[in-house]
Amino acid sequence: MDGKERAPGGERVLTGDRTTGRLHVGHLVGSLQNRVVLQDRHDLFLLLADVQALTTNFSHPEGLRESVRGIVLDYLAVGIDPQRATIVVQSLVPEIAELTVYYSMFVTVNSLRHNPTIKAEAAERGYNDLYYGFLGYPISQAADITFCKATLVPVGEDQLPHIEQTRKIVRRFNELYGVVFPEPRPLVGRVPRLAGLDGYGKMSKSRNNAIYLDSTQEEVTEKLRAAVTDPARVRATDPGHPEICPVFAYQQAFNEDGAADVHAACSTGRIGCKACKQMVAGLLEEVLQPIRERRQQFAARPDDISQILLTGTERARGIAKETMREVREAMKMNYLAESG
Numbered sequence: 001m002d003g004k005e006r007a008p009g010g011e012r013v014l015t016g017d018r019t020t021g022r023l024h025v026g027h028l029v030g031s032l033q034n035r036v037v038l039q040d041r042h043d044l045f046l047l048l049a050d051v052q053a054l055t056t057n058f059s060h061p062e063g064l065r066e067s068v069r070g071i072v073l074d075y076l077a078v079g080i081d082p083q084r085a086t087i088v089v090q091s092l093v094p095e096i097a098e099l100t101v102y103y104s105m106f107v108t109v110n111s112l113r114h115n116p117t118i119k120a121e122a123a124e125r126g127y128n129d130l131y132y133g134f135l136g137y138p139i140s141q142a143a144d145i146t147f148c149k150a151t152l153v154p155v156g157e158d159q160l161p162h163i164e165q166t167r168k169i170v171r172r173f174n175e176l177y178g179v180v181f182p183e184p185r186p187l188v189g190r191v192p193r194l195a196g197l198d199g200y201g202k203m204s205k206s207r208n209n210a211i212y213l214d215s216t217q218e219e220v221t222e223k224l225r226a227a228v229t230d231p232a233r234v235r236a237t238d239p240g241h242p243e244i245c246p247v248f249a250y251q252q253a254f255n256e257d258g259a260a261d262v263h264a265a266c267s268t269g270r271i272g273c274k275a276c277k278q279m280v281a282g283l284l285e286e287v288l289q290p291i292r293e294r295r296q297q298f299a300a301r302p303d304d305i306s307q308i309l310l311t312g313t314e315r316a317r318g319i320a321k322e323t324m325r326e327v328r329e330a331m332k333m334n335y336l337a338e339s340g
């Protein structure tokens, strides 16, 4: 069964999601749609990074179960096919934790402290004394990527420092112990990250500024109604500034053919915010309606979700065990073999 449905000749590709909540339309245009394409061309691994989620959610682990299973539903709803893509639960692959420990011997604290994404996230959360696991999560992410010797890692811009750190770890490991791992390359999507509807940067659950893949039509309409637009615009006929408008970003993402016209109409006061928002609500409903329907169908079959997680994780473990055998041999830790 293994490999039958997967694309022959492709690369091994791994990417992941921190399981801190449901996925939203920003994920859809920023990564999910691309994964649906990648699964046909490559041996695609999708890692549900529940251990990484714990770096910030350790005090409420009871939310992980719903996030893990909910994200699988999101995957299936958008067209990810578990026959082609291998869906893996991070915490159920202990070899990832093992690799993390070995890598952590030769990664310095300063190199982690200087990682720009770690810095930005620490500042955002108001950390001054960093949790050890949080500071070290780029090492664990290097283990995520290397346990299966992935060569291509689709990520958002903000993840580039982690991929660079992974490349350094791979080079250092290979130099210290002999070549075991390939250096992975990042694959950054063309689509810029969709901002939150309140105009304050990223979509996030706590700000209630995101449109989730399982939103109802009413929720979408309501969130758009409340969305911030160009603050300089008081009357519908005032010229708008679409480049700073969060709602216009949705026009760009979901109205490929018409966004330029809307841009012109908004800039010259020929379309008001209300009409623009109604238009976006319509466009989103077209995209979300089939996703919502598929999600409900899959949600009615919880055993299938468990089976998908089990099958994907088992395949990953088989690969991880073989990698660990090579790692132990390279590190001269194969004590039980007759000769080293």
Ligand code: TRP
Binding pocket: 014, 015, 016, 017, 018, 047, 049, 052, 141, 144, 145, 153, 154, 155, 159
């Ligand atoms: N840190 C990634 C994010 O927040 C998620 C992630 C975990 C990941 N492990 C990974 C991404 C491995 C790529 C490869 O988006």
